[in-house]
Amino acid sequence: MISSITALFVAVGLIAFISIELSTRVSQIDQMMVALSKRVVKMNTALGTFEQMNYAINQLATNQAEFSERQMILVEAVSNAERATTALGQQVPAAAAKSVSVETNRVAKQVEGLSRALKSQGKQVQRSNRLR
Numbered sequence: 596m597i598s599s600i601t602a603l604f605v606a607v608g609l610i611a612f613i614s615i616e617l618s619t620r621v622s623q624i625d626q627m628m629v630a631l632s633k634r635v636v637k638m639n640t641a642l643g644t645f646e647q648m649n650y651a652i653n654q655l656a657t658n659q660a661e662f663s664e665r666q667m668i669l670v671e672a673v674s675n676a677e678r679a680t681t682a683l684g685q686q687v688p689a690a691a692a693k694s695v696s697v698e699t700n701r702v703a704k705q706v707e708g709l710s711r712a713l714k715s716q717g718k719q720v721q722r723s724n725r726l727r
Contacts, residue, residue, distance in 0.1 A: 655723055662720050669713050676702050676709075 680702055 658723055659720060662716050665716060666713065669709050672709055673706055676706050 680699055
């Protein structure tokens with residue numbers, strides 16, 4: 596009978612020890628899961644920021660492509676204006692120099708306007724580059 600009681604106490608003690616160890620391990624796992632969930636939240640926030648940066652970079656690339664296209668159109672217009680003024684200077688006789696002068700001034704104003712537009716677009720690109 597004493598051996599049965601002793602075995603019973605040993606068994607109860609062993610079960611209590613195992614229960615305490617199991618409770619400790621479960622608590623450690625819970626702490627690890629909390630830390631892991633905090634890291635996941637931080638990572639999701641970082642991914643959101645990365646997506647915003649990616650969108651901004653794509654917008655900047657689109658703006659730069661549009662600017663480049665407009666700049667090429669402006670260069671072509673300036674070249675055409677230069678060719679036109681050169682051709683006018685060679686084809687018009689000296690007697691019609693006054694009318695050519697008026698036309699040249701008009702073309703020069705157009706070229707000046709195109710130059711101002713080109714500078715304005717250059718400033719816009721610089722501003723968008725600063726945003727990066």
